[in-house]
Amino acid sequence: MPTFYEGKPIEIIEQSVSSAEWASAYYxxxxxxxxxxxxxIKAGACITAALLIGSIIPSYHYRFSTVWGPACGIFxxxxxxxxxxxxxxxEIRQWAxxxxxxxxxxxxxxKITVYRDSVVIENEREQFLExxxxxxxxxxxxxxxxxxxxxxxxxxxxxKRGMTQEQQSRLSAHFADAFASRYQxxx
Amino acid sequence: MIEVPITVSYLTTKPDYADFKVAAAKALIxxxxxxxxxxxxxxxxxxxxxxxxxFSGSFLQNVIYTIMAIVGVIVxxxxxxxxxxxVRARAFTYYEANKEKFIAQIxxxxxxxxxxxTDRYSASIPYALFYKAYEDGRVFIIYTGIDEMKFIPKRxxxxxxxxxxxxxxxxxxxxxxxxxxxx
Numbered sequence: 001m002p003t004f005y006e007g008k009p010i011e012i013i014e015q016s017v018s019s020a021e022w023a024s025a026y027y028x029x030x031x032x033x034x035x036x037x038x039x040x041i042k043a044g045a046c047i048t049a050a051l052l053i054g055s056i057i058p059s060y061h062y063r064f065s066t067v068w069g070p071a072c073g074i075f076x077x078x079x080x081x082x083x084x085x086x087x088x089x090x091e092i093r094q095w096a097x098x099x100x101x102x103x104x105x106x107x108x109x110x111k112i113t114v115y116r117d118s119v120v121i122e123n124e125r126e127q128f129l130e131x132x133x134x135x136x137x138x139x140x141x142x143x144x145x146x147x148x149x150x151x152x153x154x155x156x157x158x159x160k161r162g163m164t165q166e167q168q169s170r171l172s173a174h175f176a177d178a179f180a181s182r183y184q185x186x187x
Numbered sequence: 188m189i190e191v192p193i194t195v196s197y198l199t200t201k202p203d204y205a206d207f208k209v210a211a212a213k214a215l216i217x218x219x220x221x222x223x224x225x226x227x228x229x230x231x232x233x234x235x236x237x238x239x240x241x242f243s244g245s246f247l248q249n250v251i252y253t254i255m256a257i258v259g260v261i262v263x264x265x266x267x268x269x270x271x272x273x274v275r276a277r278a279f280t281y282y283e284a285n286k287e288k289f290i291a292q293i294x295x296x297x298x299x300x301x302x303x304x305t306d307r308y309s310a311s312i313p314y315a316l317f318y319k320a321y322e323d324g325r326v327f328i329i330y331t332g333i334d335e336m337k338f339i340p341k342r343x344x345x346x347x348x349x350x351x352x353x354x355x356x357x358x359x360x361x362x363x364x365x366x367x368x369x370x
Contacts, residue, residue, distance in 0.1 A: 103332025104316040126303075126310035134288070151288055152308050154335070 010174050011167060013112040015159050019100045025146045025157035026096030027089060032139050032148075032184060039085050046081030050074045112158060114171065117178070121153065128152045132178040140172055140185045147175075193296040193351050197343035199289040205278040206325040207338040212274045213367060214321040214328060221267070228263015231255050294339050296355050301329065303337055314359035323367035327352060 017025075031038050053073040061067050100106050108123040118131045135156075136149025145158040160168055176183045197203075235256035243249060261269065282289065295302040300313045318330040330336045341349050357364045 099333050102318045103335055105312070105331055125312050125316065126308070128308040128310075130307070 007116065009113045009115055011114045011171055013114070013158055013163070014109065015112065015162070016109045017106065017157055017159060019097050019107075021144065021159055022100045022106060022155075022157060023093040023096035024141075025144055026099065026155060027092050028139055028141055028144075028146045028186065029137075029148045029155055030092055032137060032146075032186075039089055042084035042088075043081040046077045046084060050077040050081070053077065112156075114158075114174065116174075119156070121156070126152075130156075135179070135182075137182045137184065138175045138179040140175065140183070145171060145175060190351065191296060191298050191355070193344075193348050193355070194293060195295075195339055195344050195348065195352075196291065196293040197340060198291045199340070201279060201282045203326070203338075203340040203342070204282045204289065205275045206340065207328065208274050208278040209271050210321060210323045210326045210328055210338070210367075211336065212270065213323060214365065224266050225263050228259045228261070228266070231259030231262065235259060294337070296352055317360060317363065319363040319365065320356045320360050321365045321367075322353060322356070327356065329356075 035041050050073075053070045057067055057070045060070050105123065105125055108125060110121055110123040113120040113122075117133075118129055120127070120129050130150045130152060134149075134151050135147050137147070139146045139148075143160055145160070147156040147158070148154065150156055158171070163171075172185075176185075199207075232255075235252045238255070239249065239252045243252075290305050290307070293302075293304040295304075300311050301317075303310045303312075312331065316331070318332050320330065321328040325341055327339045327341070328336050329338070339352075344352065353366075357366075
């Protein structure tokens with residue numbers, strides 16, 4: 001694999017990603033598309049709507065002599081907020097696990113060589129190079145670096161498990177530099 | 188008689204990419220879902236006609252019945268066409284914005300595996316590891332997972348090679364192989 005003016009690798013990581021780790025990375029990527037994709041924002045918007053509906057109860061009751069309309073509205077918005085906060089994340093994780101199970105290559109042990117401008121990913125079946133500019137975003141979480149939008153692999157996760165604190169800091173600094181405004185830290 | 192290996196090399200063009208996206212969208216839609224859409228369209232049209240005939244009254248009611256009929260026609264008869272047009276348009280836009288990502292590829296079909304090669308990617312994947320394969324009139328799509336796939340435009344091969352690839356995929360992948368309209 002050609003790499004240009006790269007020098008030595010910044011880090012070489014050998015890992016096997018489990019179904020749960022991949023699902024977690026997938027969920028992180030999904031949540032980071034935009035603010036509205038975050039479960040807290042969706043649930044918060046529903047609760048705000050419930051409060052707004054609640055605030056019109058006195059005038060509604062004065063005009064229609066009943067509170068059934070706003071009560072139904074409050075029930076629906078609160079139910080939706082529960083769905084967005086508790087149910088949907090599990091649904092997304094289950095879908096991610098299904099995606100993982102469908103792709104036998106994702107379960108193979110892989111070697112990830114991180115260079116200044118690119119990354120080389122090798123496993124028993126494939127070997128490829130992606131430039132950091134090919135990716136859309138890098139999200140650093142407590143457990144992993146989640147890198148989205150690659151050409152060959154739409155979701156690349158580099159697990160922190162097994163890394164020393166020094167390695168984690170080096171990668172963190174490197175990704176913050178390489179991705180600039182596309183780097184996000186969720187801890 | 189299948190002669191292997193079969194090597195196909197090509198550079199993805201804008202129409203190739205659009206054909207691939209349309210085929211991938213078709214592969215996602217089950218025949219039962221298409222039938223449900225057709226039935227829904229028919230129900231909407233007949234409901235609109237019946238309502239117009241027996242419950243016609245105000246101008247607003249007539250507008251609602253007309254909208255129902257138009258939606259019925261769109262859903263029942265033109266959904267496929269509209270979906271295809273939309274997918275093609277989006278594919279064209281994506282290709283124009285990401286031209287540099289489409290580089291020359293070589294795909295080699297062997298007895299035991301398929302090999303994919305570009306300047307930046309090389310893989311040798313046994314047939315058993317593929318999730319599925321799909322073929323329509325213009326492309327072969329080979330899925331490594333539900334949402335990860337590679338495609339080969341049929342324009343990059345002659346008729347004999349196309350037939351051979353079809354035979355290899357249908358033999359090796361068996362029930363994991365789908366052909367347009369064959370399910």
